[in-house]
Amino acid sequence: MEVKLSVVIITFNEAKNIERCLLSVVPVADEIIILDSGSKDATASICAKFPLVKFFIHPFDGHIQQKNRAITYATHAHILSLDADEALDETLQHSILNVKKNWIGDGYEMNRLTNYCGHWVKYCGWYPDKKLRLWNSQKGHWTGINPHDEYKFKETISVKQHIQGNILHYSYYTLADHYKQVEYFTTIAAKAYYEQHKTAPIYKLWVNPLAKFIDHFILHLGFLDGKYGFRISRISAYATYLKYKKLRAFYHA
Numbered sequence: 001m002e003v004k005l006s007v008v009i010i011t012f013n014e015a016k017n018i019e020r021c022l023l024s025v026v027p028v029a030d031e032i033i034i035l036d037s038g039s040k041d042a043t044a045s046i047c048a049k050f051p052l053v054k055f056f057i058h059p060f061d062g063h064i065q066q067k068n069r070a071i072t073y074a075t076h077a078h079i080l081s082l083d084a085d086e087a088l089d090e091t092l093q094h095s096i097l098n099v100k101k102n103w104i105g106d107g108y109e110m111n112r113l114t115n116y117c118g119h120w121v122k123y124c125g126w127y128p129d130k131k132l133r134l135w136n137s138q139k140g141h142w143t144g145i146n147p148h149d150e151y152k153f154k155e156t157i158s159v160k161q162h163i164q165g166n167i168l169h170y171s172y173y174t175l176a177d178h179y180k181q182v183e184y185f186t187t188i189a190a191k192a193y194y195e196q197h198k199t200a201p202i203y204k205l206w207v208n209p210l211a212k213f214i215d216h217f218i219l220h221l222g223f224l225d226g227k228y229g230f231r232i233s234r235i236s237a238y239a240t241y242l243k244y245k246k247l248r249a250f251y252h253a
């Protein structure tokens with residue numbers, strides 16, 4: 001018996017991305033749940049053009065909290081979770097349709113391929129970037145440390161399958177977008193660390209960023225992505241530095 005699938009997406013000012021995302025999931029969705037955080041742009045009006053969309057609004061109180069809340073609006077237990085700046089490629093669409101006809105696991109992993117300033121990133125540790133995004137919502141929940149969410153099953157023994165195709169992730173259109181996101185995410189991460197009483201000794205401001213650069217650019221072959229690999233590695237190192245700098249500021253406020 002074919003399962004019904006709810007596609008669940010959280011949004012905030014995603015007019016640039018949301019139509020591409022919705023067009024890619026229409027072939028696999030039985031309903032599309034949008035949980036918006038009060039967008040001021042055309043996000044709501046774009047979503048209104050799609051008959052499958054059910055649009056809800058709730059103030060943002062964390063990525064993990066918002067994603068778990070969005071699932072509660074879904075009619076069906078089987079969920080495909082995407083971010084607004086993501087889309088399914090054709091191969092992944094076919095894989096999901098086949099899974100719907102023969103659902104045999106608790107959840108399904110897929111690869112994510114990221115577009116960075118017009119370049120598809122194959123290295124830097126950014127690919128294949130396996131993501132668990134298709135699952136039975138009765139079997140688990142979103143967890144992790146904001147803003148880095150992760151879906152985990154309630155049972156330690158669970159059946160996960162890997163399916164073919166890519167989530168296409170349109171991450172940053174410009175360098176300015178990347179730096180803006182770094183500022184935003186490092187503040188959230190530093191606050192989460194502070195609330196968990198994690199510390200930031202001075203050496204972490206220097207050792208951890210260097211380790212991050214080496215990991216991305218050398219160990220994960222970021223140099224094969226050319227100038228884009230260098231930029232990603234350098235900014236990732238800077239983000240690590242900034243996260244610990246902000247964490248130290250919380251303790252010295």
